Amino acid sequence: MTDMLSVKDGTKIFYRGTQDERRALDKLNVTLSPGDFCVVIGSNGAGKSSFLNAVSGKLPLDSGRIFIDGQDVTRLNTHRRAQFIARVFQDPMIGTAPTMTIGENMLLAELRGKPRGFTYGLTAARRARYSEQLSELNLGLEKRLDMQVGLLSGGQRQSLSLVMAVSTRPKLLLLDEHTAALDPRTAKLVMDTTVRAVEELNLTTLMVTHNMEHAIKYGNRIIMMDAGKVLVEIGAEEKRGITVADLVDRFHTKSDIIALQGA
Amino acid sequence: MLNVLTSFYGLIPVTIAQSLIVAFVVLGVMLPFRILNFPDLTSEGAFPLGGCVCGALITVGVNPFLACFIALLCGFAAGCTTAFIHLRFKINTLLAGILVMTMLYSINLRILGRTNIPLFTYDTVFTLTAGASANLPWVKILIVGILIALVVAAMLYFFMSEKGTSMRAVGASPDMAEAQGINVGTATIIGVGVASALSATGGSIMVQTQGFADVNMGFGILINGLAALIIGEAITGRQTILRQVAAPVVGSLAYYQLISFCLTLGLAPADLKFATGAFVLLMLALPSLRKSSGGTQIREKIRE
Numbered sequence: 165m166t167d168m169l170s171v172k173d174g175t176k177i178f179y180r181g182t183q184d185e186r187r188a189l190d191k192l193n194v195t196l197s198p199g200d201f202c203v204v205i206g207s208n209g210a211g212k213s214s215f216l217n218a219v220s221g222k223l224p225l226d227s228g229r230i231f232i233d234g235q236d237v238t239r240l241n242t243h244r245r246a247q248f249i250a251r252v253f254q255d256p257m258i259g260t261a262p263t264m265t266i267g268e269n270m271l272l273a274e275l276r277g278k279p280r281g282f283t284y285g286l287t288a289a290r291r292a293r294y295s296e297q298l299s300e301l302n303l304g305l306e307k308r309l310d311m312q313v314g315l316l317s318g319g320q321r322q323s324l325s326l327v328m329a330v331s332t333r334p335k336l337l338l339l340d341e342h343t344a345a346l347d348p349r350t351a352k353l354v355m356d357t358t359v360r361a362v363e364e365l366n367l368t369t370l371m372v373t374h375n376m377e378h379a380i381k382y383g384n385r386i387i388m389m390d391a392g393k394v395l396v397e398i399g400a401e402e403k404r405g406i407t408v409a410d411l412v413d414r415f416h417t418k419s420d421i422i423a424l425q426g427a
Numbered sequence: 428m429l430n431v432l433t434s435f436y437g438l439i440p441v442t443i444a445q446s447l448i449v450a451f452v453v454l455g456v457m458l459p460f461r462i463l464n465f466p467d468l469t470s471e472g473a474f475p476l477g478g479c480v481c482g483a484l485i486t487v488g489v490n491p492f493l494a495c496f497i498a499l500l501c502g503f504a505a506g507c508t509t510a511f512i513h514l515r516f517k518i519n520t521l522l523a524g525i526l527v528m529t530m531l532y533s534i535n536l537r538i539l540g541r542t543n544i545p546l547f548t549y550d551t552v553f554t555l556t557a558g559a560s561a562n563l564p565w566v567k568i569l570i571v572g573i574l575i576a577l578v579v580a581a582m583l584y585f586f587m588s589e590k591g592t593s594m595r596a597v598g599a600s601p602d603m604a605e606a607q608g609i610n611v612g613t614a615t616i617i618g619v620g621v622a623s624a625l626s627a628t629g630g631s632i633m634v635q636t637q638g639f640a641d642v643n644m645g646f647g648i649l650i651n652g653l654a655a656l657i658i659g660e661a662i663t664g665r666q667t668i669l670r671q672v673a674a675p676v677v678g679s680l681a682y683y684q685l686i687s688f689c690l691t692l693g694l695a696p697a698d699l700k701f702a703t704g705a706f707v708l709l710m711l712a713l714p715s716l717r718k719s720s721g722g723t724q725i726r727e728k729i730r731e
Contacts, residue, residue, distance in 0.1 A: 220606070246608030253602070261599035264592075271589070272596050277608040280589040312666070 166234040168368040169196040169336055174218055174228035176392075188214035190392035191228070196336075201362055201369045203379045205411070206389035212372045215389065216340050219370065221245040233335050247277025250329035252322070252342040259325035262314030266305055266324060269313055270294040273328030297331055298324075301357060319350030323357060330361040337362065339371040343378070355382065376408045388414060435691045439684070440564035446683035447571040448636065449651065451629030453659070453675035454578065456652035458622040461671060462586070464598040467619055468524030469509045470626040470652060472531030473502040474645040477627025479535040482544055482640025491552045495631045502627020503620040505531060510619035514612050535642045543641045551635035567636055574632075578625070579672055586668045594618055595668075647700050654703050655682035657710045 174192040179185050188211050196202055206212050217223035219230060221242035229238045232248045250273075253259040260269050267286050274290070286309075295306040301323050305316075313321060322342060329337060339358065343351035359382055362369050373379055379386055386398040388411075396414050398406065452474055459467035477498040484494035505527055512523040536542070553561035553570060560566050585591040596604040597614040605611050626648075634640040652675075659678020663670040686703075690696065 222605075242605045243608050243610050246606060249606075251606050253606075258600060258602045259606075261596045261603055263599045264595060268592055268595075271592055272604070272607045272609075275589060275593070275607070280593050282585070282588050282590055284584075285587055285589045285592045 167195045167231070168198045168200070168233055169194070169219065169370070170231040171219065172229045174230065175226050176214055176218060176223060177226055187392045189218060192393060194387065194394060196368050196370065198368055199366045200385055201371070201383035202385040202387055203383040204370060204372045204387050204389060205376070205379050210389040211392040212389055213340070214392070216338055216370065216372055220249055220251055220338055248335040249338060250276065250332060250334035251338040251340065252325045252329050254341040254344050256318045256321040256325065256345060260313045260321050263312060265310050266313055267291060267294055267309035269324065270328060270331070273331055276332055297327055301327060319346050319354065322346060322354050326354060326357055326361065330365060330367065333365050333367070335368065337367045337369040339369065341372050341374060344374065376411050379411065380406055380408060431691050435688050438687050438691065440568065442683045442687045443680065444564050444567040444571060444636065446679040447568060447575055448629055448632050449655065449683065450575050450676045450679040451578070451632070452626045452648055453652045453655045453679045454582070455622040455625035455629070456649065457656050457671070457675045459619050461665070462595055462598050463615060463618045465510070465615060465619060466520050467509060467622065468521055468649055469506050469527050469619065469623045471645070471649040472528035473505045473623035473626040474630040474648050475535050475642055476505055476531050477502050477630030478634040478640045478644050479538045479642060481631035482546055482634045483538050485546055485549045485551065486544060491550060491555060491635065495552060495628065498631035499624045499628045503624035505627070506620040506623025507616050510616040514615060532642065539640060539642055542643065543639060545639045546634060547638045552632070553635060571632060575676060579676060583669060583672050586672065650703055650707055654707050655679040657707065658682050
C-alpha cells in the first residue's frame with residue numbers, strides 16, 4: 165500500500181546566510197499511511213506550522229520532496245495541491261469567505277481542485293445536498309443557506325469549515341489548531357464532529373494542537389516536533405497507555421536546553 | 428426657484444444619457460473595490476484610453492462597433508497590467524494603478540496624435556443605429572440603456588456561476604480561495620482587466636456622444652465613480668450580488684441628477700470636484716465617526 169503522505173528530507177531555512185538564520189524544517193521525514201490520524205505537537209517555533217504549510221504548498225521547500233498518495237507534489241503550488249488537500253485554519257475568519265453565503269461557501273468547497281465552469285452555481289440539487297450535509301452538525305445551518313457566513317459565531321464558522329473540508333473526501337485533511345480559538349464547549353463540539361467525520365470517511369489526517377489532552381484522546385499517532393525535526397514518534401500501541409504527564413515529560417527538548425544555557 | 432426647477436427638468440434627459448455612459452465606469456470601479464478587494468485607480472486612465480482608441484480608429488475609417496470593441500480590449504490590457512504589477516512586484520495596488528494611469532496619458536497622446544480630435548463628421552455607433560435621430564437624448568438613453576442592462580445581466584449571471592463565485596471568493600478571503608484550489612493571481616488579473624475594459628468601453632461611448640476625443644477627458648472620473656457607487660450602495664444595499672451589481676447603475680443615475688441639480692442651483696463648476704471629494708470623504712469617514720460616538724453596533728455583533 166502506498167503512503168498517503170510522505171515528506172522526505174524536507175528542509176526550509178529562513179533568512180539563510182544571515183545572523184538570523186533559522187531552520188524551520190531540518191531534513192524532516194514523515195510518512196502517513198491511509199487512514200492515519202496523526203497529531204503533531206511541539207513547542208512554539210518547533211516547526212509544526214512550517215510542516216503543515218510545506219504540505220499545503222504555502223511554504224515551498226528549499227530541498228526535499230513531498231508525495232501525496234504516491235504523486236510528487238513538491239513543485240505544485242497551493243491551489244494545485246487543493247485537489248488532494250483540505251485544510252481547516254486556526255482563525256475561523258480565514259477558512260471561510262465572510263461576505264458570501266453559507267451555500268456559496270459550500271459550493272466553493274465542493275469544487276475544490278475541480279474545473280469550474282460558467283454554469284449556474286447554486287443549483288437546487290446542490291442546495292438540497294448542502295442542507296443534508298449541514299444538518300449533521302445540528303446547528304440549524306441547513307436552514308440558513310442564504311445567510312452570510314460573517315454573521316455566524318466563531319464556532320459555527322469553524323464547524324462549517326470542517327464540513328466544507330471533509331465533504332469532498334480529501335486524500336489529506338490538515339487541521340491547524342482548528343479549535344484553539346474557540347471556547348471549551350464549542351471546541352469539544354467541533355472536535356467531536358472532526359472525529360466523527362474522520363472515522364466515517366476514513367480520512368488521513370494531520371492535526372496540529374497545543375492541547376495535550378486532545379493529543380492523547382484523538383488520533384492513532386503522535387509526532388512531537390522540535391527544531392524542525394521529529395523528536396519523538398508515538399505509534400498506536402504506545403499511545404494507548406500514555407498520560408499527559410508522560411507527554412509533558414518528553415517535552416523537555418533541545419530548545420529548552422538551549423534556552424536554559426542561554427539564560 | 429421655478430426657474431431653477433424648469434432648467435433642471437430640461438436637463439434630466441441629457442443627464443440620464445450621461446449617467447448611463449458613466450455607469451460603465453462605475454461598474455469598473457465597483458468590481459475591483461467591492462468584489463476583488465483590490466482598490467484600483469486604473470479606471471482614471473482606462474476611460475480616456477477607451478475614448479482615444481475609439482476616436483482614433485473612427486477617424487481612420489474603422490467601423491465604430493469594431494472601434495468600441497478594440498477600445499474594450501485595450502482597457503482590458505491596461506487593467507491586467509495594473510494587477511500584474513501588483514502581483515509580480517508586490518507593489519501597492521493604488522501605486523500600481525497610478526503608474527499605469529500616468530503611463531497611459533503618454534500612450535493616449537500618442538494614439539490621438541494631439542490632445543483633441545473632433546468626431547462630428549464621422550459615423551458613430553449612434554448614427555449607424557438610429558440614423559438622423561442619433562442626437563436626441565432619448566435615443567442615446569435607449570441605446571446605452573440596453574447596453575448597460577446587458578452588461579449588468581451578464582455580470583449578475585457570471586457572479587452566480589461556478590467561475591464567478593470563485594472570483595468573489597478571491598476578494599472575500601484570498602487564503603481560503605487558494606485553499607479551495609482557486610488561482611488567486613489569475614482571478615485577480617482577469618477581474619481587474621474586465622473592470623478596466625468596462626471603463627474603456629464607457630470612454631469609447633462617451634467620445635461618440637460628445638463628438639470629440641480628448642486626452643484630458645474624464646479627469647477625476649474615478650472619484651465621480653466612487654461617489655456614484657457609494658450613493659448607489661446607500662440606495663440598493665450590498666447584501667446580495669444583485670444589489671451589488673445594480674448599485675453602480677442606480678448610483679450613477681442618482682449622482683448625476685444630484686450634480687445637475689446643484690449646478691442649476693448655482694454651484695460653480697469650478698467647485699464641483701471639491702464638493703465631490705468632500706462628499707466621498709464624508710461617506711468613507713462615516714463608519715469610523717459612528718463607531719467612536721457609540722457602541723450600539725458593536726454590542727449587537729457580540730450578542731450574535
